[in-house]
Amino acid sequence: MTTSLFSPLTAGSMSLANRIVMAPLTRNRAPNAVPTPLMATYYQQRATAGLLITEATAISHQGQGYADVPGLYAPEQIEGWKAVTAAVHAAGGKIVTQLWHVGRVSHVDLQPNGAAPVAPSAIAAKTKTVLLKDGAPVFVDTSVPRALETSELPGIVNDYRKAALAAIEAGFDGVEIHAANGYLIDQFLKTGSNLRTDAHGGSIENRARLLVEVVQAVTDAIGAGRTGVRLSPVTPANDVIDADPQPLFSHVMQELAKFDLAYVHFIEGATGGPRELADRPFDYDALRDRYHAAGGKAAWMVNNGYDLALAQGAVNNGADLVAFGKTYIANPDLVERLKQGGPFNEPDSKTFYGGGAQGYTDYPALQA
Template identity: 65%
Template sequence: MTTLFEPCQVGALSLASRIVMAPLTRNRAPGGLANARMASYYRQRANPATGAGLIITEATGISHQGQGYADVPGIWNAEQVASWKQVTDAVHAEGGKIVMQLWHVGRISHTSLQPNGQAPVAPSAVAAKGKTVLLVDGKAQFVDVSAPRALDAAELPGIVEDYRRAAANAVAAGFDGVEVHAANGYLIDQFLRSGSNQRSDAYGGAIENRARFLQEVMQAVVAEIGGGRTGIRLSPVTPANDASDDLPQPLFEQVARQLAPLGLAYVHIIEGSTGGPREHQQGPAPFDYAALKTAYRQNGGQGAWMVNNGYDLPLAEQSLGEGADLIAFGRPFIANPDLGARLQKGGPFNTLDRATLYGGGDAGYLDYPTLG
């Protein structure tokens, strides 16, 4: 029987376990730069014997336009590339593997975070019912996102190029690969879903059109760094950031069929509502995750199947028994740097301090104790 604690091959990456640290925004990168505190944070979780077999970084902006939260990191210029090298060096010194999650927030932003105070961009000029995080005197404040403007089709190749360049920069910074963030109501997900995409051109309307932008991004990233170092994150039914679609099942099965020939390292699926009920559904019937995986496999997709949302050890073992390859753990990794060891021993587990999730210093970031 497959266990969490055995090694596996994921594309070009040889992992020591099937435990994945999910991407977790922490708002501790002033100026968009990685720093020594972040290097320590990832180092604490990098030893595959006690922590994660694979770490996925916090969401990282591919451009200034792609930023939507205060003090989150970027990967679009040389200074950012250099700053991330201390993180990848720290993780690799512990024997760990780490990939960068590439992010464009689209309409989930605020004018104060955009170049020259401009409006955020989106597939359509439809404002999201959602919040973003600004920092005031070092403390997180949740504010309404700003109304977006619709992207012109002529602008889209430039954003695709931003993704390609960001992937190249991530590899230059020492990352083992990248994960394209196509989930949780951010830009790529906004193009996919009928609730946010009201376009009438080649990027709107029919499912194949709404999935076009995702496919162009993935093709560009794979062409740059190879499919074996590329993953993607999807969230078929989450309502996060006002994401909605009338018929998510055929939409995401089409996405799976499109992804299959790209030779990806993995496909990362958030089951249910991100950080919420696993049973959440959109559309006329409960989402069939098995059918999604079948659509991927039957069209030649060989990448590892990663599942995420509310996992503990019994549920992880059940999912592995049903054919999952990797299990991603999110907030448990914040409070438990040695989560792998704690899962293997059956606990005990530290309690998460929610007040220190976003922004701040070492408290709630570097001071959670390990079993040792």
């Protein structure tokens, strides 16, 4: 029997109404890193998704890399998120938050006391970040990072643990560890950004060590059934690349299979770009087979450029969950629109980052 995209699913400790996921989408609408009532409205509008994953949320001030992104390390931030989770739960939804340390993808103006961003190695990312000038987003080059000392890594792992506990205090159903898109954990994983010679560099096992340590700390704190992990094996986002990603991520999946996670979340191809990359082919089916052979049972989430036909095809081919990104920006009632085959609102890219309700909470629902 064919499994429907609209059928329920249990992922770890979460019972989901359908297999449609709202992907994490940075919107830069949290002044001073504090979630606002407008954000509660935004997420509540989209609560018919089987699962909402919040925008990436900094685990510490050091982990912040963009202006007006939310955090989860101060009391006022936890209070702000409580309003968000309450609104989503009142609408019958499930919501997890994405735990984020950007590593080198930051700017001195965003760091504590104007310090340099941190990274596995002191290699600048050839990418941009977002500052605000007179309230408007401005794209600027990232700052040159400094290499983290070995002695600093346990503190960063502990920041993930504390943020996970704060997420549960704030009412979230779980967390997603952001290990994708060229941010800190991904920087450790990949050869292009990790030139270390200590226990967190060199071999595949060493480069994967920080991810495993973070997953261990978070699952010990809040339970594996409330923990997901996001990965992006071949995306060039934020200037990351690995010389040989297939064996790297085969090892990662073998390690993750040791934890009874809620889900693993894969960005296929280039983030927000092509699903297939001619210069870096990747076999996701082989990766899933490796994971299952190692005893992994987490729900398998796929992401990147999905429409209804592609999503249903993915579920038919063994995916458990399908994440939708930009489509969810413009279609708060995306589940119903997918059921009906449309129509779909078009997102306004000029209002993606920063601002207020325009292009955020004012997209019409079908019933309107």
